[in-house]
Amino acid sequence: MSIYSRTGDKGTTSLYRGKRVSKSDPRVEVYGSFDELTSFIGLVAVKIKNKKDKEFLTEIQRDLYKIMSYLSGVKLSLDFLNNRVLKFENKIDQLDKKLAQLNKFILPGGTEISSWFHVLRTVCRRAERNMVKYSFSLKIIRYLNRLSDLLFVLARTYGKNKEIVL
Template identity: 40%
Template sequence: MSIYTKSGDKGTTNLVHTKNVSKSDDRIQLEGTIDELTSHIGVVKTMISDGDTIRFLEKIQENLVKVTAGVADPYNREYKINDDKTELLEEEIDRLEGLFHCPKDSVLPGACPLSAQIDVTRSVARRAERALAAVSVKFGTDSGSKKYMNRLADYLYVLARYADASMSGKGLSGAADHEAPGTPLSSKEKAQPSGGVSSDSVDEAVIQAVLRRLGVSGRITLDGAKKLIEKIEQEALRRGKRAVIAVCGPDGNPIAVHVMDGAFLVSFDVALKKAYTSVAVKMSTMELSALAQPGGTFYGVDKMDGGKIVIFGGGVPLKSGDTIIGGLGISGGTGEEDHSLAEYGLSVLPEILG
């Protein structure tokens, strides 16, 4: 499937509940700024070797993805930022400030390459916070997101100053000319005799930033989909089943569809709908089926979205961590049999993603 769709050639795009939104719209500008911020954090990650700090930054990236999703779909409560996420930032700020003497006066960025990159990231975070405030005035936004964005910039400021202190060995609590125990940075640039960052690190940082902006790491690839389908087909044959296996991206668009010999003709369309449904409702179609019964939360959902939603087993969202990277739909047997095959697919997915 090609990376370009041509759907935005006229300067418009779509939000979840609004079509043909101008790319000059404040909401689209905000999404772009948060995307830029997430990529800058990715560059910072490539300059740090400490696993705990990298994982903390990855959690921040995941929260930023949720903030962006909340802009596109403001009525979805799954995209609200709870206070506990902001409290984690505050705890980390307090922990870092306990390790060194953070300057209270204004600081000129550029004391070391790592802190300079963190300061650039902080500046983009402040811009994203301002853009979020502008969207809030016009359209309303999640109050938790505004609080989180404000605290995120504070965290990045303290992290940059701690990087300066770690590089110089000055201002660290209980340290003079060496890195404090437990420092969260352990910057890769320290391995360079000149104090600079290797060209390999810079090249990798650029590559990772570009990949994140393209969304490559946020969706299952065609190669990954084909490998997953192959494993599911082998298991289906072992069970004596003939099915259609479909994989879609997180946007619901098909990536790959495989028709096993002897599968029912109708299964092709049903498998695609199961994959689409799993990402549309962010749950398995088996779970949705239970909620779509008369009196249930999703009763009547199968009548929505032009008949693309189905409520029988065989569709599951594919996830990398907490991020939905695609959907899997299987059709060929009973709902329970199809769901069982889909669960098998989930069990081998980590092996495929590496």
């Protein structure tokens, strides 16, 4: 089976079960931003050394694939997202205790890994804006909102003592 099908050459793509839609369809825009986020997470996962953080990022990639499946029409429950949000909040609280209080803006950078976490955060925020723009699931919006908060805290954690403050 070939990777190319030529079926998208006229600006359409297929959703779950073969339904054809325009590549400008809001669902395609939204899960495209999820796909981009998932790819960048994979990049960060290969760059970091902390095994637990690598595994955590892989869990997030799996979450995002489930969400993309849901958006393309697969019937599945999103109830798992509630527990994931709680897990994100616990991790944020755990990491935040170890960081200096933030009372000024910081520039993305400091270290390479910190910079990549900032990229993840901004791509995640775009996915969140797309979800809001196209009025999709509030469970997914909540998940993305908390994920971007977590990515910010991870950026600070990996850039600890090297943050550039405005």
